[in-house]
Amino acid sequence: MSLFRLKEKIIQGVFTVLAFSSLLFLVGIIFVLFKEGLPIFKDVKISDFLFGRFWYPTYEPPEFGVLPLIVGSFYVSLGAMFVCVPLGIGSALYINEMASYKQKAILKPLIEILASVPSIIYGFFAMAILAPFLQKTFNIPIGLCTLNASIILGVMATPTVCSLAEDALSYVPRSFREASFAVGATRWQTLIKVVIPAAGSGISTAVILGMSRAIGETMTVLMAAGGAAIIPTSIFDPVRPMTAAIAAEMGEAPVGGDHYHALFAIALALFLITFFFNILAEIISRRFRIKLGLSG
Amino acid sequence: MNQNTIQKIGFGFLSFSVIATISFLFIIIFFIAARGIRVISWEFLTAGPRDGMTAGGVAPAIVGTFYLTLGAIIFALPLGIACAIYLCEYSPKGAVVNIIRLSINNLAGVPSVVFGLFGLAVFVKFFNFGASILSGSLSLGILVLPLIISATQEALLAIPHSIREASMALGATKWQTIKKIVLPAAVPGILTGTILSIGRVAGETAPILFTAAAFYLKGYPKSVFSEVMALPYHIYALMTEGVYPEKQTAIAYGCSFILLVLVLLVSGLAIFIRQRQRSYYHG
Known part of the structure; x- marks a missing residue:
């Protein structure tokens, strides 16, 4: 015993x-x-690092201003939001409110498959097909630019937003809808005035996690965004998001040098940004579950 | 505008979104398949690259991706299953469990390139494994760990509590119950999670950039300490390095096609199995 x-x-x-x-x-x-990231601040002031406008890590003397990279990341990700928020939430609403049982059985797996396409494939598609297309359509000198990266990132993040928003919508109790129909509301009114507000915080969690995914995405922006470390003035300017800078430069940066530490510091900033988004999403979704009377 | 018109416009937009989303999938598959399939030949699948990456095949990259994926799963699967078993079967409720849950959620949200940096600092440098299959597999394994944990948790939670109680009532210990009753019932769920993870790992590029991958190597890797070629990295390198962009792009189409087919088959299989299981549980 x-x-x-x-x-x-x-x-x-x-x-x-x-x-x-x-x-x-x-x-x-x-x-x-x-x-590995903090040692860079022995040589470069934090304020110069975060707000410096020039990223010339290999020049002599080098300049380690990551502002263009941070702006690049946010610019590209915000652009992606214009694609993935309407499409992702629209698709989620369609699947939850309009699709028949059979349509659901086809659409949900297809969206999951879209989510499983590797980021390198999206990057390749953006580089080989989307960029030349944009170049011709808008008559711009180079297709690898913010717009290109935003579109492809948006497509990538759409299934993430869609599945999470769909989850949130499915938690809204039937009785809410029935009560709305009972007082004479149309399906659309019910959707806009009852279902979406009830699932609101769940949907915003989906948007936040979509944003977090877009900011952290590496290979796609590395290949699609053009790679110039400048603060963009138009959507046709190339940018170099933080992830792209790390991925492109770490191979050449001598281990233990300033450049190496600077790239780790960028990764640290990137980690803290996505960490913040994830925690925010966690807090909101917990509140959402309590509001709808679901267990935490 | 009357309510009916508004509803029609609104529903029209929702239909448009879902059609647009699904068409992206088919557009990507169509373009890559149309140009990739032309490059595929017996030589392409079985030979190494020749003539400065402009001819020959990509067999070493396919083999390399296979090794890296296998290594990552061997590392992450037992660990992930153990972690899920602890959370679902043993964990005393409270702060400790919450901390572990929170860290799993956050690990899942860490950008993939950060796993690469972690692998570089810890496996390549600190443990001195160098750029190798081992370092790459471990980095990929950590990346995929949260996925395996949550899939296993879902499988374990789907098993009714009454089955566990019946086993305990017969005098079985907790471990006997887990080993003989709970785990066998959870196998299909764990399997789908594993297959999905395989699809994810096979396509990941950023974690192996500095920990394992090489653009060109002569021959096949000899041990876990060898560098490898890998399909996703090969696509990236073909598009960004080298001196014959046009010929290289053609080969990149071929690689993308192979990778896409592999990943879609693998995840399609997992999604199919799960769909059938769900309808089994929910009638």
């Missing part, structure tokens, strides 16, 4: 230890980013 219990205890102990691995990795990532 006691041997039995000992064995049970040991097994439980093993599972407990293994379960902490995910925590360990997250802490490990944070630790590494701080350890």
